[in-house]
Amino acid sequence: MDPELRAAIGRIARVPQLLIACDYDGTLAPIVEDPTKAVPLPESVAAVRALASLPQTTVAVVSGRALRDLAALSRLPSEVHLIGSHGSEFDIGFVERLSPELIAVRTRLRDALRQVAADHPGVRLERKPASVAVHTRGVDPQIAAAAIEAVRSGPATWDEVTVTQGKEVIELSVVATHKGTAVDQLRTQLSASAVLFIGDDVTDENAFGNLHGPDVGIKIGPGDTRADYRVAEPIEAARALGLLLETRRHWLFGERAVPIERHSMLANGRTVALLTPDAKVSWLCHPKPDSAAIFADLVGGSPAGHFSIAPQRGGIPLGQRYRSGTMTVETRWSGLTVTDWLDLPATETTPDGPAIVTGDSTLVRVLTGTGRARIDFAPRPEFGQVAVQLQPIDDGLLVLGSNEPVALYAPGVEWEVTSDGVNESAKAMVDLSATGGQVVLELRFGTHSLEHHRVPIHERQAAAEQPWKDWVAGLRLPGTARDLVARSALTLRGLCHEATGSILAAATTSLPEELGGVRNWDYRYCWLRDAALTARALVDLGSTEEAEGLLRWIDGVIERTGGHPERLHPLYTVDGYELGAEAVIDTLPGYAGSRPVRVGNLANHQLQLDVFGPVADLIAAVADARGSVRDDEWRVLENMVEAVRRRWHEPDHGIWEARLPPRHHIFSKVMCWMTVDRALHVVRQHGHEDRPEWVELRDRIGSNVVEYGWHDEAEAYSVAYGHDEMDASSLWIGLSGLLPGDDPRFLSTVLKIEADLRSGPVVYRYHWDDGLPGREGGFHICTAWLIEAYLRTGRRTDAEELFIQMVDTAGPTGLLPEQYDPLAERGLGNHPQAYSHLGLIRCALLLDNMLKQ
DSSP, X not given: OOHHHHHHHXXXXXXXXXEEEEOTBTTTBOOOSSGGGOOOOHHHHHHHHHHHHSTTEEEXXXXXXXXXXXXXXXXXXXXXXXXXXXXXXXXXXOOOOOOHHHHHHHHHHHHHHHHHHHHSTTOEEEEOSSEEEEEOTTSOHHHHHHHHHHHHHTGGGOTTOEEEEETTEEEEESSOOOHHHHHHHHHHHHTOSEEEEEEXXXXXXXXXXXXXXXXXXXXXXXXXXXXXXXXXXXXXXXXXXXXXXXXXXXXXXXXXXXXXXXXXXXXXXXXXXXXXXXSEEEEEESSSTXXXXXXXXXXXXXGGOEEEEEETTOOOOSEEEEOTTSSOEEEEETTEEEEEEEEOOOEEEETTEEEESSOSOEEEEEEEESSEEEEEEEOOHHHHTSOXXXXXXXXXXEEESSXXXXXXXXXTOOOEEEEOSSOEEEEEEEEGGGTTTEEEEEEEESOOOOOOOSSOHHHHHHHHHHHHHHHHHTSOOOSTTHHHHHHHHHHHHHTBOTTTOOBOSBSOBOOOSSTTSSOOOBOOSEEHHHHHHHHHHHHHTTOOHHHHHHHHHHHHHHHTTTSOGGGOOSEEOTTSOOOOOOEEOTTOOOGGGOOOOEESOGGGGSOOGGGHHHHHHHHHHHHHHHTSOOHHHHHHHHHHHHHHHHHTTSOBOTTTTOSSOOBOBHHHHHHHHHHHHHHHHHHHHTTOOOOHHHHHHHHHHHHHHHHHSEETTTTEEOSBTTOOOOBGGGGHHHHTSSSOTTOHHHHHHHHHHHHXXXXXXXXXXXXXXXXXXXXXXXXXXXXXXXXXXXXXTTXXXXXXXXXXXXXXXXXXXXXXXSEXXXXXXXXXXXXXXXXXXXXXXXXXXXXXXXXXO
């Protein structure tokens, strides 16, 4: 196939809403002498049927034949729209009824053409609802010419008649339409993003002439044409449809999607990246983790951007692992090791002082070994919305077209730059045995500098790794699952945005809670609740730095409320500002075909009264660890209590952000109680005067939730006042300390949640209707809560067993996404998820303490 046509099909296969329209005779079916014997090619039928079954894809056959004959001959399924008589006959839903005046013209037309046929032996007439076609195929050329002349000088001159000339056919219609207007009508009705039209006849030129923008026209056979591409015969058109099918199916469904939990994360405190088990960088946002992605292969496949390295011979890697105590990842094949890390801006000493060499973050990729390796570099800034050019110069490539300068420093690598018509990609083959066993690639953000870095790469790697090693060495790690807890702690620290103090809920957007479903959310922001729980887990391990940074960030966010902390949103950007509107990137097919891909999060506008509890609990933990409370932390604490005082009695949307009217959620009420309880702890333990009004407020909230949260029929604390559905978050009636572990009501609630929501190694959030379609997996954080509840109620063996099952769901490098499907045995949701890792840490610490007792 012509490479340009192949590239064009590759581009149009990836539009959100695709309309494929084909002529019939000479396109799907070869031209034959007897039109009643025109049977479509089996290859064409198979491709058309399969394309019509795809989502966001419409197929239509636009023919000069009468609609009835077209349906009888083609025998195509109902999913394929049939349009006959050059666009004057549409299938069900498109029928245009003729007025009495047009019926009269059609009768006159049929009479006149019947006379022409009688005067010219061999000429055949084809009567259609709005037209008559005069066929001259197989007729003596002189007789055919005379017949056509008779038509042209006769009925074709009538004002009420539209004439369409084809190969050995002329058609006269009382409806002013042609294939171009028919395709336009379909395009409008279907809101098609682009149209692929294939045809061979003169009548198809009207359709080719109406194509524009990303549309593709393919002409079959010789002759002048307005189509941009050409093939020789119908079987080649069938091959083009087959390529379109293969490409679009892969784009829509991501058939080779790497399991979510098998991705490893790189981090440097500024941004994060995800790496597949075979060393493909499939996710990286720049300049911040909630910015647009430059590599979005994770949710858009290869066209959305990736940076891949593999042996020339291919093959599955021997393994992938983190270097101990670091965020550096090694991927190993026989004869090739790829070492990846995200570096901070590099500086060098100059006569004028330190100078930044590499701009913002730098993705460093070191290839070592003796074999030959293939490198594929395809940056696609702004989620692939910006056209990219690559300029090879000196020791690397410049990425052009984006507002953010990017350069790939790759000394000694010779690049072959190719284009798909919109974006450019670069490929290279390197022979490590000829380069001394090592090749260094540095993707430098925020600069176009390709200057050589004078510090040896092994020294730079050591300098990047040492802070991680020093930090993890200072933690108080438990004996239970020690290595996995260390990895979880490093993961949580990697989700911290050091410049601001905010903490991400997860590294990604739109990884699905159900494969192929629509529960795909953007978690690349700082939720007050998630961030506080994350920082608390690190405080429990002995690190207060992250908590102190987060509390300063929260203090700034509260300050921007103008003295109204009760107006806090559930989440903010990493910089501490409100999110923009939630949007959908409809050019991305989503992970394994799970659409839509979202940017932003509507939960920003919800009322979630529980967010104050984890913040107050964090302040109490930090104060206890340090032995004092800082002024900014005290301000935050007072603001949290004031927010609770003003709003605790209101219904809210709850922790899970359901798209339902507000309710009096048990978890939210408990968190309001915990806010005041932890504030009183700080007051009493760290030298402030007691606050009797806080005591009264805490007790009033506690009494309210204990009384009204209990549901007699459920025999448990349910999701919300007056509702009998169960929710895993209601376990916090005991986990918070509001009820003691041996309280019969807490014991009953644990049993009810276990019965209703646990399934093997996971615990589901709930099974009630949350107003959204589809299903989801079990939540790791809910599993962790049940483990803790088991421990609090004396069920240590059950806790240990469930903890082992939870640990076994982690990926090969120890990372956990948000959820797990116990039937498919694979991870779901955004990855890695802070909730999941902080839950694992909390459980390991509790189990370890139990063992020491």
